[in-house]
Amino acid sequence: MKKGKFGEYGGQYVNEILMPILIELEAAFEKHYPTAEFQEKLNGLLKDYAGRPTPLYYAKNFSKLVGCKVYLKREDLVCGGSHKLNNALGQALLTKEMGKTRMITETAAGQHGLATAMAGNVCGLETEVFMGVKDIKRQASNVKRIKLLGAKVTPVDIGMGVLKDAVSDTLRKWTTCSQTTHYLMGSTVGPHPYPEIVATFQSVIGKEIKEQILEKEGRLPDTIVACGSGGSNALGAFRPFINEKDVKLVFVEGGGESLEADNSAAAFKIGKPGILHGAVMQVLQDENGQIKPSRTRAAGLNYPGRGPEISFLVNSGRVKASYAFDKEVFEAVKVMCRTEGLIPALETAHAIVYMVNHKEEFDENELVVLNYSGRGDKDLETIMRYFHES
Amino acid sequence: MKKGKFGEYGGQYVNEILMPILIELEAAFEKHYPTAEFQEKLNGLLKDYAGRPTPLYYAKNFSKLVGCKVYLKREDLVCGGSHKLNNALGQALLTKEMGKTRMITETAAGQHGLATAMAGNVCGLETEVFMGVKDIKRQASNVKRIKLLGAKVTPVDIGMGVLKDAVSDTLRKWTTCSQTTHYLMGSTVGPHPYPEIVATFQSVIGKEIKEQILEKEGRLPDTIVACGSGGSNALGAFRPFINEKDVKLVFVEGGGESLEADNSAAAFKIGKPGILHGAVMQVLQDENGQIKPSRTRAAGLNYPGRGPEISFLVNSGRVKASYAFDKEVFEAVKVMCRTEGLIPALETAHAIVYMVNHKEEFDENELVVLNYSGRGDKDLETIMRYFHES
């Protein structure tokens, strides 16, 4: 397969201004990432700043409920509350290596924006975060966090004022400052080399899962379940298992209110291949190729595209795609709260829905790892409002 | 020294109803805690559920600012966002061993209430959390979390509606249900055996610090700084170093608005020994022995008493007591945000103030461990409001 291509997916569909920067980025990544020096810095930060390795927790009460053995990979315990920092720290270090002094990015749930601001401060880099006006409103607490850390939050009010629009605007901004500024892509999307870089930095999740499950159970899991939109936490968990053909991989995307809703976020169910934000991906679009906005209550899954690699893996049958509806998601939050005392992020709760909905399919000895991508603090208001109103 | 006594401090000043229960608790702790079985369960939960060991992070940027080498002991990364879960998990397991089915507790910042609700759910125990009406208001987000986890939150509107009153009411409630219900004391306060139990469960912090600093620096730290009121995070960090006479131990309490303010929380500065909530402690009181309410913007430090052990250690000169004023605390939050990308809890920020205020005293090779007891998510509103208004 050509570099940066995953079957028909991937590529570098950006304008000429950015191409040389992407080439530079790829070269920098290939040069620095494998060095012992870079690895030492990265692993140092992952361990001491981010709190890795994260536990693989045997969720006894939840297991009982779903009738098989479920381990939670606790990315919620990563500093900042989600897996996003794994990647942000890596790219921040890379930014330093490239001699750039600033980072820009976009964020929806705010988790990636927060991670970027944290990584920026640790590495002494200025940061600017683009965020759709709608997301600014519904993820208010993360906006506060980001601002408190001293990052600039730039509201994006074009389009629907959500992630898709924020990515577009960040790309535009990047064309004006790419020589001094790194675009810290937050998921396994965008033009090559981003999907590769992000997946590589996130693979620490899967590497740990492998070690930990072997230590705890002496065997690989039967199934790994992860939520996602761009796919970074899922690929992070899946990558070391892709060649382990006996390990079933399940990706759960946002179903929104219903599949019939014009703007369900379930791109694998109702989207098709298309080109957005620099790559061919599975993407929600109308019959003319106009990208459709997605809609789910989980801001972090509210993106119309699926990254090239996860698109390819689903398309080729290696990964099973599923989806969860908003209503189920809120109920799943409650289930996890009550059984294990953990408030999951709305995104993460999508993976929980999968387990609850497929109870009958698991037998009691089945070993499932659920990539518990983040904690629900950022969603607290939304969750409380949902249960209050409904 | 008599069991449960720390010099003149400590003891079991409770009414007869509770005495037999305290004796039972002490026996249960002495019986179960040392067993391999209990240790295995506890360590399993600490590792896989709570996320221990927490990192010892060399805060390079912050170190530069204060002119010595500062490591942060990252209790903010413990599940729930503070050190409180270390103790809550331990006592929840103990509750199970005693055959009790419920836990009650009080909380101020909400961190301990949250930890109790989490530990309760994991261990299958019902929980009820008493909380002053004033704290319910200013720690609204933690109240939401606790409720979402299914715990009952009981507002306490006697007195000033703060922690002191909540402890009193929990003690009262406990007298009505002590045979089925464990009072999960959240700090190193209360009658024996609580101070001992809580300090023992929290000592995991100091044990890890010792191991980690030896690994990283090949020597013990020169100074350990911790904030506190009851003293649980401080004692957790200090205990394994108490006999290491070269390690300076600093305890930072809440100074409130100013020492002159009638209700500053600085009990070591302006309190004296007295009996409250079951033990002799350093406590804020008037000349007649009436307990005075404390006041600091950090809800978790807003308690008029200092636990018996920390009272003794300060009184005997082993631990140096210091304090930080509200205004300094908010500025310290900002300093940590900007240098290290971390939003500290207002409580934790007291320890940060100490470092900032004593800059000139440190030389560059000085090795300081700052027990970073919790993250500031719960204080986000308060912090934003402070910076907005001032």
Next chain:
Amino acid sequence: MNLEDKFKELQKKGEGAHMPHVYYGDPHEEFSLRLIETLVENGADILEFGIPFSDPTADGPTFQAVCERALENGMTPTRCIEGIKKVRERGIENPIVVTTYYNIPYVTGVGNFLNKIKEAGAQAIIVPNVPVEEADELLAEGKKSGIHPIFQIAPTTTEDRLKKIVDIASGFLYVIGVEGVTGVRESLGDSTLKLVKRVRKHTDMPLLAGFGISTRKQASAVVAAGADGAIAGSAYARVYEKNLEKPEETLPEIARLVGQIKQGCIEGYGQRR
């Protein structure tokens, strides 16, 4: 009159004792004095004289509010001790049992404090947050000053502890019938009666039962079960707190109530076997 003589006198008369509990200074000192007079004139045998504390953890909502009001109005331990003197000056000779939390004597010095209340005219002290384990100083200083430290016994008290308590107790034993704090309760339940009987097996010392007693029937029941008397406190505060502006107006009602409860103590004594 000392406690011993009082109990002897009542035994001779064939009556159970009634000890009303008053926190001094709520809503103001003058009312407390008149309340005490009313109680004594209408049936009280012994007086439980409470010194308000900021954190009365053994007290229920009624007495919490009582303490809070008294402190807000400037009541202090020193003024309370003066109050005992005033009670004596008004010619009241019934035994007085001071109740307070341990921090109050602790900050004054326990011996010092006991001497002061003794001098003012008290016979005993109840410190609910001092169990036998912490009673050494109270016992020693009590002996020196001639003040009886009164100990409590609860449903949770083991046989072992019961023996220990009986061993060191003097004056009388305070039997807490229910698991909980002070305050009026609808029904007393079997637990109080059972506990009274259980304690009786270990000692001939006078037993006063308290916590939750507010009616003639309840008083009668505990005395019938073997107690030598009944304690009621919140029951009275609940009457006058309804009219804090002019609490004097409630004194007739309180007079009736204390008479009834005392009547219960007398009836119960008659039903003893």
Next chain:
Amino acid sequence: MNLEDKFKELQKKGEGAHMPHVYYGDPHEEFSLRLIETLVENGADILEFGIPFSDPTADGPTFQAVCERALENGMTPTRCIEGIKKVRERGIENPIVVTTYYNIPYVTGVGNFLNKIKEAGAQAIIVPNVPVEEADELLAEGKKSGIHPIFQIAPTTTEDRLKKIVDIASGFLYVIGVEGVTGVRESLGDSTLKLVKRVRKHTDMPLLAGFGISTRKQASAVVAAGADGAIAGSAYARVYEKNLEKPEETLPEIARLVGQIKQGCIEGYGQRR
């Protein structure tokens, strides 16, 4: 008329080319047609005919709004292609360069799409998000259908890449003078002029400079620096967007503007050395 002939004609006349950029369908189709007529009648040599896309990442706020309005009003790629036909039907013979983002041809099939626009009357296509690395299909299908894929060169373009682009390009080269997106800019800066000169060293192919040009002076400067013409787009949208209710009323102003910019192209050509 094809592009080659157009450039030859202009060279003969000693004029720089002006290529205005219009997104078709904003605020409605009829206006777009009249706008195009106005532009062509008053100075446009070549027409950049934009097919609106939902996520025009190479466009600034003006053209983003333009696309959004056109799509909201129901414009589709199919209707755009019909629109090219209509332009031709109105007798406009200037070369037409279609601009759109790659998802539009991608979902129709690139060859299919190019055939359609060719058939409708277009000569070339600009796809800003297709760099040389991803251009294989566009090149192959362009050759088959007779549509020139136009490539862009930016200030960030390395010498290496410049050679590669020059190698595969046909029709003309689109020189992006500034790092950024489409949209009016106060001043052009040296970068555009420098880049034009740099590119000129590598090729004799026609160069059109764009991004940020909105005045006679700017057009004149880029042509004087060696470009064969100037592109302006947002400049025109900025005029009619002020009166979206009756955009026709702005056509006289647009006529003046396109005349001036064309004048700049002519003047600049004269200043070339």
